[in-house]
Amino acid sequence: MSPVGEGDKIITHICNDIGGWGAGFVLSLSKKWTKPQEAYMEWFRSKDGFALGEVQFVKVQNDIVVANMIAQRNIRPSNGVPPIRYDALEICLAKTADFALENSSSVHMPRIGCGLAGGEWEKVENVIRQTLLKVGISVFVYDLR
Numbered sequence: 001m002s003p004v005g006e007g008d009k010i011i012t013h014i015c016n017d018i019g020g021w022g023a024g025f026v027l028s029l030s031k032k033w034t035k036p037q038e039a040y041m042e043w044f045r046s047k048d049g050f051a052l053g054e055v056q057f058v059k060v061q062n063d064i065v066v067a068n069m070i071a072q073r074n075i076r077p078s079n080g081v082p083p084i085r086y087d088a089l090e091i092c093l094a095k096t097a098d099f100a101l102e103n104s105s106s107v108h109m110p111r112i113g114c115g116l117a118g119g120e121w122e123k124v125e126n127v128i129r130q131t132l133l134k135v136g137i138s139v140f141v142y143d144l145r
Contacts, residue, residue: 002032003064003108003140010057010065010100012093012109014117016072016083017052019044023075024116028144033060040068053091057099065105067096072117082118086127089113093131106138 003009013025021030021037030037039058043050056068069092072083089112100107113119132139 003106005106005138005140008063008065008103008105010067010096010103010105010107012067012069012096012107012112014071014084014089014092014112015040015068016075016117017050017070018074020075025110025112025144029066033066035060036066036068043068052085052088055092055095055099065099065103067092067099069093069096069112071113075116077118084113084117084119084124086119086123089119089124090127090131093127097132097135097137100132100137101135106140107132108140108142110142110144 003011019041021040026037036058039056043056052070052073054070058066058068060066071085071089071092073085074083077083096107111121113124114121128139
């Protein structure tokens with residue numbers, strides 16, 4: 001994924017809470033940059049603040065930061081509940097909003113939470129509106145092939 005536009009950019013994506021990295025959008029990230037996966041795996045192994053609702057910001061270029069957001073419980077549905085956790089996503093995006101405001105960054109993402117995490121775009125979009133758009137951050141959503 002190559003975000004468009006000028007200025008500093010944050011690429012956000014949802015990670016699981018079990019240290020799994022190897023399917024979905026992260027494959028595209030890993031092809032372009034190794035740092036997000038390396039940082040995520042180190043964070044998981046350390047257990048230092050690794051929990052739902054937490055975000056790790058990883059600089060991959062002078063003007064691009066990747067936000068590893070822990071907003072997915074495990075990798076499979078449990079009792080009919082998809083892995084996405086909307087409450088954790090809201091916390092993650094609020095933290096991302098703070099970071100974006102501090103760094104004058106726009107936010108770029110695929111339709112987060114709607115692939116392997118099993119989320120509904122309407123719900124995710126509402127969280128984006130309440131956290132990022134509400135405070136005036138420019139958000140770009142990409143439909144990936």
